[in-house]
Amino acid sequence: MLEFVLFGAGRIGSIHGRNVAAHPQARIRYVVDVNQQFAAQLAAELGATVTSVEEALADPAVNAVIIASSTDTHADLIEASAKAGKAIFCEKPVDLDLERARSCETIVNAAGVPCSLGFNRRYDPSFRALQQAMSNGKIGNLEQVIITSRDPSPPPVSYIKVSGGLFRDMMIHDLDIARWLLGEEPVEVFATASNLVDPAIGAAGDVDSAMVTLKTASGRMCQISNSRRAVYGYDQRIEVFGSQGMLQAGNHTPTTVTFAGEPGVVSDKPLHFFLERYADAYRNELQDFVDAIVSGSTPLTGIRDGIRALELAEACIASLETGKAVKL
Amino acid sequence: MLEFVLFGAGRIGSIHGRNVAAHPQARIRYVVDVNQQFAAQLAAELGATVTSVEEALADPAVNAVIIASSTDTHADLIEASAKAGKAIFCEKPVDLDLERARSCETIVNAAGVPCSLGFNRRYDPSFRALQQAMSNGKIGNLEQVIITSRDPSPPPVSYIKVSGGLFRDMMIHDLDIARWLLGEEPVEVFATASNLVDPAIGAAGDVDSAMVTLKTASGRMCQISNSRRAVYGYDQRIEVFGSQGMLQAGNHTPTTVTFAGEPGVVSDKPLHFFLERYADAYRNELQDFVDAIVSGSTPLTGIRDGIRALELAEACIASLETGKAVKL
Amino acid sequence: MLEFVLFGAGRIGSIHGRNVAAHPQARIRYVVDVNQQFAAQLAAELGATVTSVEEALADPAVNAVIIASSTDTHADLIEASAKAGKAIFCEKPVDLDLERARSCETIVNAAGVPCSLGFNRRYDPSFRALQQAMSNGKIGNLEQVIITSRDPSPPPVSYIKVSGGLFRDMMIHDLDIARWLLGEEPVEVFATASNLVDPAIGAAGDVDSAMVTLKTASGRMCQISNSRRAVYGYDQRIEVFGSQGMLQAGNHTPTTVTFAGEPGVVSDKPLHFFLERYADAYRNELQDFVDAIVSGSTPLTGIRDGIRALELAEACIASLETGKAVKL
Amino acid sequence: MLEFVLFGAGRIGSIHGRNVAAHPQARIRYVVDVNQQFAAQLAAELGATVTSVEEALADPAVNAVIIASSTDTHADLIEASAKAGKAIFCEKPVDLDLERARSCETIVNAAGVPCSLGFNRRYDPSFRALQQAMSNGKIGNLEQVIITSRDPSPPPVSYIKVSGGLFRDMMIHDLDIARWLLGEEPVEVFATASNLVDPAIGAAGDVDSAMVTLKTASGRMCQISNSRRAVYGYDQRIEVFGSQGMLQAGNHTPTTVTFAGEPGVVSDKPLHFFLERYADAYRNELQDFVDAIVSGSTPLTGIRDGIRALELAEACIASLETGKAVKL
Known part of the structure; x- marks a missing residue:
């Protein structure tokens, strides 16, 4: 069973969270959101725990992250997750700033983790x-x-x-x-x-x-x-x-x-x-x-x-x- | 959480079993099938237990049954389930014999249990x-x-x-x-x-x-x-x-x-x-x-x-x- | 150029009349209708002459007839046209009476003229x-x-x-x-x-x-x-x-x-x-x-x-x- | 009955010619084409006469022209027809040269004749x-x-x-x-x-x-x-x-x-x-x-x-x- 962290408990985060919960090979272990109420509610539904970015990424049991938080957090979360060796699924965009997006890519490539970008279509x-x-x-x-x-x-x-x-x-x-x-x-x-x-x-x-x-x-x-x-x-x-x-x-x-x-x-x-x-x-x-x-x-x-x-x-x-x- | 018995672990039984497993308010507690291998395989997938008709219906924790076994077993299972006070979902037909089907109806009505017939369309x-x-x-x-x-x-x-x-x-x-x-x-x-x-x-x-x-x-x-x-x-x-x-x-x-x-x-x-x-x-x-x-x-x-x-x-x-x- | 008689100057007769007029190999020579005003109007439009059934069928220059008059006239007109040796196009039905329709067929077959029935579809x-x-x-x-x-x-x-x-x-x-x-x-x-x-x-x-x-x-x-x-x-x-x-x-x-x-x-x-x-x-x-x-x-x-x-x-x-x- | 000249007896000219012939208010009086054989053939079909540009435009009985000849003749024919006071229907384009097209427009406007351009769509x-x-x-x-x-x-x-x-x-x-x-x-x-x-x-x-x-x-x-x-x-x-x-x-x-x-x-x-x-x-x-x-x-x-x-x-x-x- 793959253990996931879900960053972002809003509309699109809930979609991804429920899909993971329904997947036979995966589950949501942690939910992280600046809005504690949203985080708690979705975590309860998914049988997950609310925690912080740091604790979630520090847990060696975690295999992968889903980044569905606000756009301005994507680059930081990609970099931190890559450095923690987690597989990354990130909603688009990487970042609104092209230079920052490119430096994320460098870090992801250096870490050698899978990184999937949410071009859903x-x-x-x-x-x-x-x-x-x-x-x-x-x-x-x-x-x-x-x-x-x-x-x-x-x-x-x-x-x-x-x-x-x-x-x-x-x-x-x-x-x-x-x-x-x-x-x-x-x-x-x-x-x-x-x-x-x-x-x-x-x-x-x-x-x-x-x-x-x-x-x-x-x-x-x-x-x-x-x-x-x-x-x-x-x-x-x-x-x-x-x-x-x-x-x-x-x-x-x-x-x-x-x-x-x-x-x-x-x-x-x-x-x-x-x-x-x-x-x-x-x-x-x-x-x-x-x-x-x-x-x-x-x-x-x-x-x-x-x-x-x-x-x-x-x-x-x-x-x-x-x-x-x-x-x- | 509603507890279900699934009678029949074949093609259509598997469909119903998986739908129950994915339903937030229900789970499959028991799988019953004359083919023990089919029963065991589906039970494992659904997190259920293999048992017999009698034991399944005797369990007071069971709320409902799904009858997806062969046609010639439908009437017996409807009657037994109704008498055990379980809600019944039965694949069509009730029975190929009209008289037998009518006597099933009498028993179901007397038991006062919900009985849904699988006219899926x-x-x-x-x-x-x-x-x-x-x-x-x-x-x-x-x-x-x-x-x-x-x-x-x-x-x-x-x-x-x-x-x-x-x-x-x-x-x-x-x-x-x-x-x-x-x-x-x-x-x-x-x-x-x-x-x-x-x-x-x-x-x-x-x-x-x-x-x-x-x-x-x-x-x-x-x-x-x-x-x-x-x-x-x-x-x-x-x-x-x-x-x-x-x-x-x-x-x-x-x-x-x-x-x-x-x-x-x-x-x-x-x-x-x-x-x-x-x-x-x-x-x-x-x-x-x-x-x-x-x-x-x-x-x-x-x-x-x-x-x-x-x-x-x-x-x-x-x-x-x-x-x-x-x-x- | 084929010369046609048009029996019936109503709605469907007008359709057929105009199609003949637009056909490079055919023209309407005569229009016949019990309603003289309808007949005159359509004849004028088509460059044809108003006449009677008898005169139209007696004209040796006439090759073909179109029967688009009321149903109760079909059988008589089919028979008269066949006997006059004209090719026949008749709107359905031949006749509402099956026996009468069959006797029309006998006469048409005896005359050996083409006879097309208006099953337009x-x-x-x-x-x-x-x-x-x-x-x-x-x-x-x-x-x-x-x-x-x-x-x-x-x-x-x-x-x-x-x-x-x-x-x-x-x-x-x-x-x-x-x-x-x-x-x-x-x-x-x-x-x-x-x-x-x-x-x-x-x-x-x-x-x-x-x-x-x-x-x-x-x-x-x-x-x-x-x-x-x-x-x-x-x-x-x-x-x-x-x-x-x-x-x-x-x-x-x-x-x-x-x-x-x-x-x-x-x-x-x-x-x-x-x-x-x-x-x-x-x-x-x-x-x-x-x-x-x-x-x-x-x-x-x-x-x-x-x-x-x-x-x-x-x-x-x-x-x-x-x-x-x-x-x- | 409006009398038309048809310039051009090719594919698109034939289409226009036949449409005029089938129109209850119009007919083709003259066909003009550099290819005499094409002109003669289409004229025969339409009941028209083969003639030259000059004779056609000189005939006071002519009301309108259809210009369906090659593109490089359009401007000349538009101008000559306008000057002869004929209503003009011209296939696109007026001319491949924009200046020449504009001078055609001036002449058409001065003549005050209707001028329709063949933007068929x-x-x-x-x-x-x-x-x-x-x-x-x-x-x-x-x-x-x-x-x-x-x-x-x-x-x-x-x-x-x-x-x-x-x-x-x-x-x-x-x-x-x-x-x-x-x-x-x-x-x-x-x-x-x-x-x-x-x-x-x-x-x-x-x-x-x-x-x-x-x-x-x-x-x-x-x-x-x-x-x-x-x-x-x-x-x-x-x-x-x-x-x-x-x-x-x-x-x-x-x-x-x-x-x-x-x-x-x-x-x-x-x-x-x-x-x-x-x-x-x-x-x-x-x-x-x-x-x-x-x-x-x-x-x-x-x-x-x-x-x-x-x-x-x-x-x-x-x-x-x-x-x-x-x-x-």
């Missing part, structure tokens, strides 16, 4: 099946990737202010998916963006709607579109196009029921948000991490991916500021 | 959403129900021989769904059937393809079609039609990926068979049973439903033999 | 593609056919009274499609029906909702469902199921636009009624008739098909009255 | 329904437009060489659709492109795959993707996204037939190419032009639209060369 059954079909040559040579990612509604402005902005916080997921699907590193990035959804987001210095274009050395291209609001639910779609055809992964719905009546033929809206859409992905992600610990396999998403995606987010911001395609 | 999220939308008046007055139910491939003839035949074994599920959706008891049943899939099924005296028509007193009508083989997977669809429109529940698929290429636009086949399609239904079914035990609610499917569906299956068989619509 | 591009794919072995051995046919709204009761009733007027189309798809003559017919849509239809002695089951000698089965009202539009679907898979032909819509918003994901209702849905079918039907005249090919639908479908409609009525499957 | 029933739903406020405030346009296979390199290149020849359609849907003029254009489909296209100095981003003054954004090859057929889709939801217009298919079998659930490929997909659009386009002549309405697409789209194509080319977003 790669673990989604539909996206994964699309990527595997493409890898198996289903569409011949890949030429174009089109990624749609829209949240059902914008987060509070208080969150926007500490989020690092749309590119580092939201589009980073799509930039990771783009890299994964393109099969080559982007060498050119162009971004444009607007404040269309909520004026308060603009007042906070951020954008809420964005379109990005990537290009690789061999000429493959990718378009990404983002919006902080979609009234019909979480819109998460991928299209890959190549010399032998196209693969598309559509939204997931709660049911397959359709109603035909006066207003037309009506089917379900997409699953509401990431907790619903990516419920399976979170389970697959944990399994991938457990496999990495147990069998030494390389996690599907590592700290390097976190840094690459952050570099692309930085390039988007630079492109937005200069009106030019940024070369990488 | 009513718990499927899509079918349930369809039924609830209809109940909420979405299609006005219901007029027609059309049910499609096709298995991916026929069972072995050894199973066919003890199954009670297509109507009692397979169509019984559709007959239950028909009753549930029609909202009125059928008063007229017509059946026709053929042996088209596997000559060995015909040689065993059974049919493998069937079409049934039901009618209620108010004139509502229902068509059911069954086949023991569908090369594209488990085909489970419902259509209800009324004065204000139509609701359809389609098949479920592993992913939402489509491929557009030379052969056309290709999407996933339906989920392979009942274990995949009804995975959520089995979880919902358990929750409904737990609710019945804990809060005294009436299970969505009870022993009465098992008997009614069996009566309809018998009427189908009589119709097939006489070439007439059978009045009920 | 066989000419629908989707239904035809389905039938051809099946004929090409796409689903292996056919086992089950499921036909859905629902009108958007019931006709006036005045029409119901002269229509011959739902089975001879409406379901006759589906019975023809069933014969065409089954590839074998039905040997057993069961019908049930209700008056659910409009009490005035019941008061007129007819039904408005019906379900029929057909079976062939080799055991193939077919289910048909009919309703005189579907608030979401003309519902015309076919499903054929066999040893190697299933083919389905769905409804046609005005556009491919979908809206995703608060109420769900909404797509178009089916095309409103037969004039819209079968616009292409009427053109294909004319082409098939022209081919029969010009090249001597056998029309896809002939007078024999009209009689067979009427026999099945009569069998439905007998089954409804007796509660038994009628053997043919 | 605006007349497609699905695209038009999407645009009208959006205009009616269906999605609230428009924020994002995503346009997919892929040809089934690349044209011969001989055509590529005189086409003006992908942006002026192919994407110009999408740029027009973008302007139409955005409801505001783009103020910023970014383009990237590759030679992925056919090396011969690259050798001819052109690209065959492109992605473009547009932005308007209010911050609305648009992504366009183009490819010269899609093995599954002509891929023509539009998505518009706004504060109240999303509208999507999908591909059109020959039938609604689906096959469920071993390889999955297979539906039709999109209609093969523009002649099939836009058959209805060409008819609607002609009706719009006839309306403009008869009732003085403004055509949905005018010479101004041709010039604006060309300006955007030029901006794409400039952006591709500089790696910067081009301001307009």
Whole structure:
């Protein structure tokens, strides 16, 4: 049985904690959160103990950590966990500062511990099946990737202010998916963006709607579109196009029921948000991490991916500021 | 924590056992199976103990039983469990003999224990959403129900021989769904059937393809079609039609990926068979049973439903033999 | 250039008249209608002359007739046209009386003229593609056919009274499609029906909702469902199921636009009624008739098909009255 | 009856010629083509006379011209027709040279004749329904437009060489659709492109795959993707996204037939190419032009639209060369 520490007892921490509790090979030994009440409540549910970062990492029985605390704690926890020799699963991002993220990577590599980064979408059954079909040559040579990612509604402005902005916080997921699907590193990035959804987001210095274009050395291209609001639910779609055809992964719905009546033929809206859409992905992600610990396999998403995606987010911001395609 | 006995450690027993093990309010205390090896293996996985029917039912700590053993044991186990005052969840059918099933019902009612019958399809999220939308008046007055139910491939003839035949074994599920959706008891049943899939099924005296028509007193009508083989997977669809429109529940698929290429636009086949399609239904079914035990609610499917569906299956068989619509 | 007489200048006559006018090899020479105003108006539009039945059929320049007048005139016009040696296209039915229809057939056969019967649905591009794919072995051995046919709204009761009733007027189309798809003559017919849509239809002695089951000698089965009202539009679907898979032909819509918003994901209702849905079918039907005249090919639908479908409609009525499957 | 001259008896000229011939208010009086054989053949089919540009335009009975000849003749024919006072329908582009196109516009405006430009896609029933739903406020405030346009296979390199290149020849359609849907003029254009489909296209100095981003003054954004090859057929889709939801217009298919079998659930490929997909659009386009002549309405697409789209194509080319977003 693998013993886990869970850093962060909030919404996403609870998801990971419950998945570990339901996993036949793993359990949560400790829960750590600055909010003692949250920590105590989740620990009770999971049969775990509340403790501090230091004590948790000092326990030699602990095999692995899950970092699901606030973004500004990620780098410190990664470094401390790596130095303590624990396998690391960290929610994205590594850090909002690229230099700091890179120094984390150095420490993780030096420690030689597995480090999986929470780019959950790669673990989604539909996206994964699309990527595997493409890898198996289903569409011949890949030429174009089109990624749609829209949240059902914008987060509070208080969150926007500490989020690092749309590119580092939201589009980073799509930039990771783009890299994964393109099969080559982007060498050119162009971004444009607007404040269309909520004026308060603009007042906070951020954008809420964005379109990005990537290009690789061999000429493959990718378009990404983002919006902080979609009234019909979480819109998460991928299209890959190549010399032998196209693969598309559509939204997931709660049911397959359709109603035909006066207003037309009506089917379900997409699953509401990431907790619903990516419920399976979170389970697959944990399994991938457990496999990495147990069998030494390389996690599907590592700290390097976190840094690459952050570099692309930085390039988007630079492109937005200069009106030019940024070369990488 | 509710303590369960699991009778039957085969395929469907394992499903129920694991769902109980994952349920926060319930656990498997005992596993009973004539195959001691199966029993021991599943008990180990679930943290349960292998025992006999008698000892399990004699334990006052036991709250409930799950009967997932072979059909010919159902009636005995229902009766013994009812007399021991345990809440009962039983896979369909109650018994292949209608009289015996009715005497089970008498004993269950006398014992006053909750008794839930495993008509899993009513718990499927899509079918349930369809039924609830209809109940909420979405299609006005219901007029027609059309049910499609096709298995991916026929069972072995050894199973066919003890199954009670297509109507009692397979169509019984559709007959239950028909009753549930029609909202009125059928008063007229017509059946026709053929042996088209596997000559060995015909040689065993059974049919493998069937079409049934039901009618209620108010004139509502229902068509059911069954086949023991569908090369594209488990085909489970419902259509209800009324004065204000139509609701359809389609098949479920592993992913939402489509491929557009030379052969056309290709999407996933339906989920392979009942274990995949009804995975959520089995979880919902358990929750409904737990609710019945804990809060005294009436299970969505009870022993009465098992008997009614069996009566309809018998009427189908009589119709097939006489070439007439059978009045009920 | 083929010279046509058009009998009947109403709704369906106008459709056929305009299709002839637009056909490069044919023109309408005469229009005949008891309503002189209708006749004059349509004749003017088509560049034709208004005349009487007798004069039209006496003109040796006339190659063909289209019979789109009221049902009670069909048999007389078929017989007169056959005797005049004209190629005949007749809207269904031949006649509501089976004996009279059979005597028409005798006269047509004796005259040796092409005679095409207006079972328009066989000419629908989707239904035809389905039938051809099946004929090409796409689903292996056919086992089950499921036909859905629902009108958007019931006709006036005045029409119901002269229509011959739902089975001879409406379901006759589906019975023809069933014969065409089954590839074998039905040997057993069961019908049930209700008056659910409009009490005035019941008061007129007819039904408005019906379900029929057909079976062939080799055991193939077919289910048909009919309703005189579907608030979401003309519902015309076919499903054929066999040893190697299933083919389905769905409804046609005005556009491919979908809206995703608060109420769900909404797509178009089916095309409103037969004039819209079968616009292409009427053109294909004319082409098939022209081919029969010009090249001597056998029309896809002939007078024999009209009689067979009427026999099945009569069998439905007998089954409804007796509660038994009628053997043919 | 309106009298038309048809300039150009090739593929697209034949389409327009036949649509005029089938129109109740219009006919082709003259056909003009440098290829006398093509001209004679089409004229015979349409009941028209072969003549020269000069004689055709000199005939006072002529009301309108259709310019469907090679691109390098468009400007001359527009100017001559305008000066002769004829209503003009011209296939895109006005001219590959922007200055020449602008001087055409001056002459057309001075002559005061209706001038409709053949941006056929605006007349497609699905695209038009999407645009009208959006205009009616269906999605609230428009924020994002995503346009997919892929040809089934690349044209011969001989055509590529005189086409003006992908942006002026192919994407110009999408740029027009973008302007139409955005409801505001783009103020910023970014383009990237590759030679992925056919090396011969690259050798001819052109690209065959492109992605473009547009932005308007209010911050609305648009992504366009183009490819010269899609093995599954002509891929023509539009998505518009706004504060109240999303509208999507999908591909059109020959039938609604689906096959469920071993390889999955297979539906039709999109209609093969523009002649099939836009058959209805060409008819609607002609009706719009006839309306403009008869009732003085403004055509949905005018010479101004041709010039604006060309300006955007030029901006794409400039952006591709500089790696910067081009301001307009």
